[in-house]
Amino acid sequence: MKRHQTTIIDIARELGLSKSTVSRALTGHPHVNPETRQAVLELAEKRDYQRNMLALSLVTSQSHTLGIIVPEFISPFFPRIIIRAQEVAAKAGYNVIVSQSNESYETEVANAKVMLANRVDGVLVSVTKETRNFDHFKVFQRKGIPIVFFNRVCEEMDVPKVVVDDYEGAFKAVEHLIRSGKGRIAHLAGPNSLLISRKRLQGYLDALRKHKLPIIEELIIPYDLTQEKAKIYVKHLLELPEPPDALFAINDPTAFEAISVIKAKGLRIPEDIAVVGFSNDYASALIEPGLTTVAQPMQEIGESAVQLLLEQMERDVSDWKAITRVLKTELIIRGSSQRKTDE
Amino acid sequence: MKRHQTTIIDIARELGLSKSTVSRALTGHPHVNPETRQAVLELAEKRDYQRNMLALSLVTSQSHTLGIIVPEFISPFFPRIIIRAQEVAAKAGYNVIVSQSNESYETEVANAKVMLANRVDGVLVSVTKETRNFDHFKVFQRKGIPIVFFNRVCEEMDVPKVVVDDYEGAFKAVEHLIRSGKGRIAHLAGPNSLLISRKRLQGYLDALRKHKLPIIEELIIPYDLTQEKAKIYVKHLLELPEPPDALFAINDPTAFEAISVIKAKGLRIPEDIAVVGFSNDYASALIEPGLTTVAQPMQEIGESAVQLLLEQMERDVSDWKAITRVLKTELIIRGSSQRKTDE
DNA sequence: CTGTTAGCGCTTTCAC
DNA sequence: GTGAAAGCGCTAACAG
Numbered sequence: 001m002k003r004h005q006t007t008i009i010d011i012a013r014e015l016g017l018s019k020s021t022v023s024r025a026l027t028g029h030p031h032v033n034p035e036t037r038q039a040v041l042e043l044a045e046k047r048d049y050q051r052n053m054l055a056l057s058l059v060t061s062q063s064h065t066l067g068i069i070v071p072e073f074i075s076p077f078f079p080r081i082i083i084r085a086q087e088v089a090a091k092a093g094y095n096v097i098v099s100q101s102n103e104s105y106e107t108e109v110a111n112a113k114v115m116l117a118n119r120v121d122g123v124l125v126s127v128t129k130e131t132r133n134f135d136h137f138k139v140f141q142r143k144g145i146p147i148v149f150f151n152r153v154c155e156e157m158d159v160p161k162v163v164v165d166d167y168e169g170a171f172k173a174v175e176h177l178i179r180s181g182k183g184r185i186a187h188l189a190g191p192n193s194l195l196i197s198r199k200r201l202q203g204y205l206d207a208l209r210k211h212k213l214p215i216i217e218e219l220i221i222p223y224d225l226t227q228e229k230a231k232i233y234v235k236h237l238l239e240l241p242e243p244p245d246a247l248f249a250i251n252d253p254t255a256f257e258a259i260s261v262i263k264a265k266g267l268r269i270p271e272d273i274a275v276v277g278f279s280n281d282y283a284s285a286l287i288e289p290g291l292t293t294v295a296q297p298m299q300e301i302g303e304s305a306v307q308l309l310l311e312q313m314e315r316d317v318s319d320w321k322a323i324t325r326v327l328k329t330e331l332i333i334r335g336s337s338q339r340k341t342d343e
Numbered sequence: 344m345k346r347h348q349t350t351i352i353d354i355a356r357e358l359g360l361s362k363s364t365v366s367r368a369l370t371g372h373p374h375v376n377p378e379t380r381q382a383v384l385e386l387a388e389k390r391d392y393q394r395n396m397l398a399l400s401l402v403t404s405q406s407h408t409l410g411i412i413v414p415e416f417i418s419p420f421f422p423r424i425i426i427r428a429q430e431v432a433a434k435a436g437y438n439v440i441v442s443q444s445n446e447s448y449e450t451e452v453a454n455a456k457v458m459l460a461n462r463v464d465g466v467l468v469s470v471t472k473e474t475r476n477f478d479h480f481k482v483f484q485r486k487g488i489p490i491v492f493f494n495r496v497c498e499e500m501d502v503p504k505v506v507v508d509d510y511e512g513a514f515k516a517v518e519h520l521i522r523s524g525k526g527r528i529a530h531l532a533g534p535n536s537l538l539i540s541r542k543r544l545q546g547y548l549d550a551l552r553k554h555k556l557p558i559i560e561e562l563i564i565p566y567d568l569t570q571e572k573a574k575i576y577v578k579h580l581l582e583l584p585e586p587p588d589a590l591f592a593i594n595d596p597t598a599f600e601a602i603s604v605i606k607a608k609g610l611r612i613p614e615d616i617a618v619v620g621f622s623n624d625y626a627s628a629l630i631e632p633g634l635t636t637v638a639q640p641m642q643e644i645g646e647s648a649v650q651l652l653l654e655q656m657e658r659d660v661s662d663w664k665a666i667t668r669v670l671k672t673e674l675i676i677r678g679s680s681q682r683k684t685d686e
Numbered sequence: 687c688t689g690t691t692a693g694c695g696c697t698t699t700c701a702c
Numbered sequence: 703g704t705g706a707a708a709g710c711g712c713t714a715a716c717a718g
Binding site for chain 1 (some may be wrong): 687688689690691693694695696
């Protein structure tokens with residue numbers, strides 16, 4: 001239990017130097033005798049010396065650590081973003097500590113506290129579907145720790161954000177369905193608390209309006225993003241007296257559930273009912289039929305988010321900017337919305 | 344840039360107390376006047392006080408942080424394990440810092456150093472496919488920091504490990520193919536450096552032997568786990584004068600690639616060629632046909648690994664145990680190996 | 687070029 | 703019940 005790791009003091013003692021000199025030699029300070037430095041470096045290597053970042057952080061009050069808080073980890077969406085974020089952060093000399101809230105507000109609050117307690121230099125956040133109160137994030141602002149939201153953002157905070165054009169993405173998706181000859185298009189929507197849900201819903205509605213299609217209330221179902229509910233609602237839609245001939249799902253996992261329910265019912269996709277998702281998850285190309293979906297640039301999201309965060313960190317608090325970066329989506333058309341022609 | 348977070352000194356000053364008393368009040372020390380404690384707690388709350396873990400770690404030389412190093416983050420396999428590991432660790436009061444090596448030895452070494460520098464209390468490791476030298480992990484042992492390997496383990500280190508019965512899993516999978524009437528079974532194997540590759544290969548070979556089937560060298564291809572190579576080798580197999588009638592893939596992503604190549608060639612699965620994977624990734628139920636695969640208990644892997652680590656951490660270095668926990672796999676039979684009967 | 691001193695925020699004896 | 707002092711490992715002036 002009580003272990004001792006090599007410190008600069010150990011090295012100093014062994015070499016008959018002061019710890020300052022050792023510190024200087026180790027950090028590459030200019031005014032150090034080359035021979036002294038050499039000796040220090042060699043002994044450090046030999047003793048597996050690793051600079052204690054905790055002590056360093058304490059004195060510099062910079063932890064060189066960024067926090068990332070995401071709502072979930074199951075779908076490949078957030079992991080993809082995190083990988084890229086981590087890469088960019090590492091290049092800038094920052095470690096990353098990741099925590100997933102499991103879509104729970106309580107957990108999110110706890111995670112935020114952990115980040116605070118560990119003195120992260122900045123945080124990247126995508127909120128849970130339950131989050132309605134943002135006090136736990138406002139603390140960061142008050143303390144002068146930059147925060148950047150991505151994907152699922154907090155509307156009431158005036159801080160940098162990275163989002164995709166959800167409205168346009170949804171619009172394109174629905175318009176594509178309409179052009180494919182579909183007229184009764186259902187929308188399995190996300191919870192109203194999330195801005196992405198509302199934006200995508202808006203895109204859906206406007207696409208219908210533009211093409212003079214009626215907006216049918218019973219075909220629009222906001223839900224809680226759980227697998228079970230997805231199944232139930234899709235079944236419900238299919239059993240309607242006048243079932244939809246297309247479904248625009250809030251995200252790919254929802255679309256996958258839908259496809260499996262539809263297949264189980266023996267209906268043909270896309271002939272009987274077309275399906276479109278959102279995100280272009282890994283599995284959307286694997287599933288049969290391939291899922292037509294609105295691709296999000298996950299790498300770019302991760303990259304932009306870290307960049308905005310780093311920029312913010314360099315600025316003085318008084319000089320913070322609340323840029324919102326909106327990235328483009330791309331409609332990927334696959335078999336779930338278009339009868340196969342080739343292949 | 345220079346920000347100041349509330350410290351116990353701030354609170355002490357404001358309340359006219361000493362920092363010791365504030366510390367005691369905050370940490371729930373018994374000998375504190377209830378009123379004093381009350382006052383301290385209230386002010387702490389009001390000032391958004393968060394105990395500085397870095398300072399705490401420095402004095403207790405315990406960071407309350409566990410490190411997890413995984414080779415990749417793309418397939419859902421490791422994320423699933425990490426989620427569970429994080430949950431268990433959190434329950435025991437530990438934070439988790441995760442880093443992915445991107446299958447690069449260099450990155451893995453760098454990540455190990457970061458963990459060391461951040462004074463993690465213990466590490467969970469699954470190595471990259473490139474890792475042949477384990478010095479960067481042996482350092483942990485020397486420093487008295489417990490290390491537990493999972494999935495992709497280091498054979499030459501005598502430390503706790505969590506693995507699944509790869510041999511048996513592979514054996515069952517191949518035997519299933521044989522019983523389905525397949526006789527020319529190919530194996531797209533993993534790199535020889537990984538124990539899991541060798542164990543699964545062994546299971547494959549022994550299943551063939553048991554059923555008196557010939558072992559055909561040209562049907563056994565170890566590869567580097569990249570998508571591109573998977574494609575190339577599957578094509579190669581299919582173009583053999585005598586192509587295989589079944590394929591046992593080292594893991595699910597490989598099987599997915601195989602299925603897509605096979606379909607593109609217009610062959611039927613499983614009639615012309617059956618496919619079996621390993622892990623039971625998320626997408627294996629989605630793909631068409633469903634992928635027969637050897638399910639790994641990912642949750643349990645994460646859970647066991649953290650448990651072994653925590654146990655080790657409680658023990659004195661002299662008392663470390665090198666338990667290897669072997670978890671069971673389960674063969675999940677789907678359409679890729681068995682003609683559909685129902686549905 | 688190198689040593690001395692102070693201090694980052696916190697816990698922990700040891701006194702009173 | 704509370705305060706004073708020491709120390710965790712490190713860096714950063716300030717002297718030499």
